[in-house]
Amino acid sequence: MKQEELEVYMDTYGRDLYSFCCCVTRNRQEADDLYQDTFLKVYELGEKLVITTNPKSYLMGVAFNLYRNYKRKLSVRQRIMGVSVSLDENAETIPMEGQLMEDMMVSMEECRIVREAVRKLPDRYRIPILLFYMEELPQADIAAMLGISEGAVKTRVHRAKKILREKLEGLYEG
Numbered sequence: 001m002k003q004e005e006l007e008v009y010m011d012t013y014g015r016d017l018y019s020f021c022c023c024v025t026r027n028r029q030e031a032d033d034l035y036q037d038t039f040l041k042v043y044e045l046g047e048k049l050v051i052t053t054n055p056k057s058y059l060m061g062v063a064f065n066l067y068r069n070y071k072r073k074l075s076v077r078q079r080i081m082g083v084s085v086s087l088d089e090n091a092e093t094i095p096m097e098g099q100l101m102e103d104m105m106v107s108m109e110e111c112r113i114v115r116e117a118v119r120k121l122p123d124r125y126r127i128p129i130l131l132f133y134m135e136e137l138p139q140a141d142i143a144a145m146l147g148i149s150e151g152a153v154k155t156r157v158h159r160a161k162k163i164l165r166e167k168l169e170g171l172y173e174g
Contacts, residue, residue, distance in 0.1 A: 125160035
């Protein structure tokens with residue numbers, strides 16, 4: 001892969017990839033590292049890499065695999081050392097234009113509550129639902145990326161929605 005190609009991918013898919021990295025890692029610094037590592041890995045693959053179908057899906061697959069490897073290493077270190085890692089869950093939000101301040105604050109609070117509920121989902125449900133709804137990837141691409149069947153993706157998205165519905169049903173009641 002040439003540097004020009006990489007720059008096109010960064011310009012075209014960089015924002016979506018960074019957003020995905022933030023949601024997956026739940027930590028701004030780790031998201032920065034994962035984002036950089038993803039493009040570094042793609043650049044290292046160089047001419048071996050041939051992206052013929054969906055580059056966005058491919059980049060997110062690379063990011064997810066790097067994240068999964070990082071979690072495995074972290075898990076081994078935690079077992080060996082008995083050290084626990086705390087995650088910074090303060091995500092920056094971008095205010096929406098054209099709304100009254102009151103409406104904007106209510107909307108931001110609702111988004112924060114939903115985001116928090118999604119963050120608390122186990123990885124097996126959180127990752128597929130983020131890829132499906134946030135990144136709008138087809139279930140077939142998600143299945144290939146996660147190494148599971150398309151039916152398993154459907155099941156995980158359905159179960160994640162059910163868990164979120166149960167957690168958030170009190171939000172609009174009363």
